[in-house]
Amino acid sequence: MSHPILACRDVCKLYGPRAERFVRDGKLAAEPSALAEAGVTAATLNVSLEIERGETFVIMGLSGSGKSTLVRILSGLTPPTAGVVLFEDRDLASMSEHELIQIRRHQMGMVFQHFALLPHLTVLGNVAFPLEIQGRPRTEREARAREMITLVGLDGREGRFPRELSGGQQQRVGIARSLAAGPDLWFLDEPFSALDPLIRREMQDEVLRLQGLLKKTIVFITHDFDEATRIADRIVIMKDGRVEQVGSAEELVLKPATDYVRAFTRDAPRAKILTARAVLAPAPPGGDFAGEVAATARIASFARDVERATKPFAVTEGGKLLGVVDRLAMIDVLVGHADRAA
Ligand SMILES: Nc1ncnc2c1ncn2[C@@H]1O[C@H](COP(=O)(O)OP(=O)(O)OP(=O)(O)O)[C@@H](O)[C@H]1O
Numbered sequence: 001m002s003h004p005i006l007a008c009r010d011v012c013k014l015y016g017p018r019a020e021r022f023v024r025d026g027k028l029a030a031e032p033s034a035l036a037e038a039g040v041t042a043a044t045l046n047v048s049l050e051i052e053r054g055e056t057f058v059i060m061g062l063s064g065s066g067k068s069t070l071v072r073i074l075s076g077l078t079p080p081t082a083g084v085v086l087f088e089d090r091d092l093a094s095m096s097e098h099e100l101i102q103i104r105r106h107q108m109g110m111v112f113q114h115f116a117l118l119p120h121l122t123v124l125g126n127v128a129f130p131l132e133i134q135g136r137p138r139t140e141r142e143a144r145a146r147e148m149i150t151l152v153g154l155d156g157r158e159g160r161f162p163r164e165l166s167g168g169q170q171q172r173v174g175i176a177r178s179l180a181a182g183p184d185l186w187f188l189d190e191p192f193s194a195l196d197p198l199i200r201r202e203m204q205d206e207v208l209r210l211q212g213l214l215k216k217t218i219v220f221i222t223h224d225f226d227e228a229t230r231i232a233d234r235i236v237i238m239k240d241g242r243v244e245q246v247g248s249a250e251e252l253v254l255k256p257a258t259d260y261v262r263a264f265t266r267d268a269p270r271a272k273i274l275t276a277r278a279v280l281a282p283a284p285p286g287g288d289f290a291g292e293v294a295a296t297a298r299i300a301s302f303a304r305d306v307e308r309a310t311k312p313f314a315v316t317e318g319g320k321l322l323g324v325v326d327r328l329a330m331i332d333v334l335v336g337h338a339d340r341a342a
Helices: 018-026 030-037 066-072 096-109 122-132 138-151 167-180 197-214 227-231 251-256 259-265 299-308 326-334
Strands: 004-016 041-051 056-060 082-088 110-111 185-189 217-222 235-237 242-247 290-294 313-317 321-326
Touching: 004 018, 041 066, 041 235, 041 242, 056 066, 056 167, 056 227, 056 299, 066 217, 096 110, 096 251, 110 227, 122 138, 122 299, 138 167, 167 185, 197 217, 217 227, 227 242, 235 259, 242 251, 242 259, 242 321, 251 259, 259 326, 290 299, 299 326
Parallel strands: 056 217, 056 235, 110 185, 185 217, 290 313
Antiparallel strands: 004 041, 004 082, 235 242, 313 321
């Protein structure tokens, strides 16, 4: 990979009275049982990741797998016990507290599960707050806040207080606030977990829409694989503080690296995740096709047409014929016999 905006190498965060000593004694490479014996909890263990500019990177794992700890480390809120974090190629550990604060204020935006809005401030006041902290003049910060409020569809509600808004609206305020300073890196830590499923879906669409407009680098945390597959370019699956696998949703479903990832992705909605590329079969001679689908099209978008057709569909990329998708290949992959997958 070329030039990640954010990278970490062998990042560990250990807790317990003997954590520092454990690292000093060079025991990190020891068996996991050594941690328990020393009474040390590893919230993250040897995590190495590279996050590319402009991608939506999802950190996934069950409760206690180390997601929040990792995000706190990546955003410079918590120093790792061992390992390195690089933001735009600069080691966070080499920065002063003042520099870290400046980076967090100007280049990073954060959205949390519990909206963390200031109850005594209006919507306008909440969204403008990060700019007030930066010391920007009132007219400038209010103009920018109004822009953000429009962006998230809350026009007309500038004067309301958080208690006068629904959960979804409050989270829109949180989103507007996190974008007010124009961050390069946008962290969203389980932002929609407190919302009911319909609103949650709506908010996922909102993130997709905003990402289409703003093209930020997004680091999104969730414990919900469905949510991850809807918004992610790449997903890291964490377990017990370690990385199990990093890949696109399609890669995780088709080529799980561990039994854990296999179990995690077993019930994933394959038709919504896998693309025509995954069901590619060689094109028969003659080129008699029922139609054409793009290699990147999700199976769900063409399954019905392929199912009904008597002839295969051509799969193309940039005008080039890659192969075909036919009924049998599609059903094979959808029900889990991925042997023919690319
Ligand atoms: N300050 C702390 N002191 C001791 N142990 C901690 C501390 N913070 C986190 N841990 C432990 O580290 C592990 C990872 O916690 P973390 O909060 O990062 O997980 P998570 O995946 O974000 O979980 P959740 O989804 O429940 O928020 C857990 O076992 C947790 O108990």
